[in-house]
Amino acid sequence: MKQRVVTGVLGGAGFLALLVWGGYAFAGLLLLLAVIGMYEYNRMNRMNPNGLSAGVALIGTILLVFPWSVWTNWSPNWEAIAWVTLFALFAITVLSKNKVQLDQVALLFAGMVYIGAGFQYMLLTRLSEHGLFWTLLICVCIALTDSGAYFTGRLMGRTKLWPSISPNKTVEGSIGGIVVSIVAACCFTLYAPELLSVGQAVRLGLVIAVVGQMGDLIQSAYKRVRGIKDTGSLLPGHGGVLDRFDSWLIVFPFIHLLGLLP
Structure with a gap:
């Protein structure tokens, strides 16, 4: 319980500080959390987090969460990111001769949308008026x-x-x-x-x-x-x-x- 309380206080204080700071700091934190979250998701589903298909899903997640409006003047269409990532995952099933199976692709894509969209909307909320x-x-x-x-x-x-x-x-x-x-x-x-x-x-x-x-x-x-x-x-x-x-x-x-x- 003591460890839980200490971690909660320190983690909460750190998160709050970066939330108040906003901008690059908060955007970077969310990007890092998304990467770690995707790694946890792959490991939880017993998929190799270092494999090609997992890497493609991770890139898609990063592109969804990336703070384009903070660091650039250009922002891609998130539907395009999702579709291109899905196409790449499907292509891997063909190129691997079904060593990477369709159910793996479905899990990876679901994880990308779940984690990527979740952190993306957190960032959009903080960057709004x-x-x-x-x-x-x-x-x-x-x-x-x-x-x-x-x-x-x-x-x-x-x-x-x-x-x-x-x-x-x-x-x-x-x-x-x-x-x-x-x-x-x-x-x-x-x-x-x-x-x-x-x-x-x-x-x-x-x-x-x-x-x-x-x-x-x-x-x-x-x-x-x-x-x-x-x-x-x-x-x-x-x-x-x-x-x-x-x-x-x-x-x-x-x-x-x-x-x-x-």
């Missing part, structure tokens, strides 16, 4: 959803939410996490009422909590299928990048695709 405000709001709501669900579940949890996937999660805990997330989002209206109305805050808090918990369950289900506890050991006591950012990788794209940010 009032980006620090919106990024902090989403991050705080995600973190407090987890805490609210944990403590509510400990105090009042009776009904198992999804025992075959995550035996410790309860319906009561899930509802508690949603309520805490909505309250947290509404608190941001006190700081900047001109940016966020109460109605917007309620919608954001609700969506972040529900989608964030689903992201957590998705990763839990995947790890259970693969028979592993953590995706990595980068953060002692917390696991790997995919363990810590499972909700984030789902929430940030969802918020943008639903048009919930101005």
Whole structure:
């Protein structure tokens, strides 16, 4: 527990510092996390992370997350990156005479989109107008959803939410996490009422909590299928990048695709 707390405090402080700094620093951090996350994903799926197909998927992930608007005046179309990467992966199945099989290609492409798009939308949020405000709001709501669900579940949890996937999660805990997330989002209206109305805050808090918990369950289900506890050991006591950012990788794209940010 002590190791978990120390890692959480130090890691959280470092992440917050780079988030506030923004620009090159935050973009570089997300790029690094995406590379590590893809490595964890390949290892979790028992694929050689140094193989040609894994390398192609990694390049596609990097191109998706790369902060083009920060470091260049040119920005490629992300659909083109995804399609060219998919074509290259398909070509490898042919050139390898099916030593690299179609199910491997599907897993690699899914990982590229999951990790690449997730970190890409985190970066887009931070680089947007009032980006620090919106990024902090989403991050705080995600973190407090987890805490609210944990403590509510400990105090009042009776009904198992999804025992075959995550035996410790309860319906009561899930509802508690949603309520805490909505309250947290509404608190941001006190700081900047001109940016966020109460109605917007309620919608954001609700969506972040529900989608964030689903992201957590998705990763839990995947790890259970693969028979592993953590995706990595980068953060002692917390696991790997995919363990810590499972909700984030789902929430940030969802918020943008639903048009919930101005």
